[in-house]
Amino acid sequence: MSFSRILFFADELAQANRLALLLSRYGHEPVPLAARDPWTQADGADGLMLDCKRLTAEWRLLATTLAERGLPVVLFADALPEHLQQQLLAAGVTLVPHKLGDKEPVEAWIKLARTQQGARAQQQQRMAELEQKLAERKWVERAKGVLMKQHGLDEEAAYKALRSAAMQHSLSLGELARRLLAKNEAE
Incomplete structure (x- = not known):
């Protein structure tokens, strides 16, 4: 206790x-x-x-x-x-x-409330992670579109180019896509 x-x-x-x-x-x-x-x-x-x-x-x-x-x-x-x-x-x-x-049994109710708060916090964290993954996926799709348009690549070739560049620069695919989009918008 x-x-x-x-x-x-x-x-x-x-x-x-x-x-x-x-x-x-x-x-x-x-x-x-x-x-x-x-x-x-x-x-x-x-x-x-x-x-x-x-x-x-x-x-x-x-x-x-x-x-x-x-x-x-x-x-x-x-x-x-x-x-x-x-x-x-x-x-x-x-x-x-x-x-x-x-x-x-107030102690049982307090424990239940703490358990529910812990589960709620985990759900919120998981939701934030999923939202981040969705955003990264959107960035990747948009970056593929940019590469396809600028370099005349098909979708698979654009994805391979992104993946290769991400590994080469030790970045996640989402981060590389975000940077590529930011650079493209700045130009």
Whole structure:
């Protein structure tokens, strides 16, 4: 069990006390969020847990923003409209579809939120890699077109010329294509 600073808010005092007690039992430092300005307390936090009867726009914004920054966020809410659920899930918020109970396994919810954040970060990294590969592929296709037009090559010969030059200059095919296109546009 790792010690961590978990921010929490519940719109009912009894639920706030229950959440603080449960977090403490699992060895976390529960930090109550001030309803007036919760943003100032977010720095240095290891997670956020919310239990709201009525999820206001400010709490929704805080939850989605912190989740998008990679902070594990768990929201206990038993009656959210579907469009809000989708918005929160898309941002990376872990939704628990019931109110916080007396024997709630908050540690399991925190672990789940951390796991989901890790998976989300991997997906975002993979997506960025795929977007980069797609961009490189487009550069290669455009560079082949330039070579075909300028030197009267067919597609296969243009590709072989690009590949050969890339190996000769120790560049990736995409980088060589990008440089060739930049040089061609400058002329």
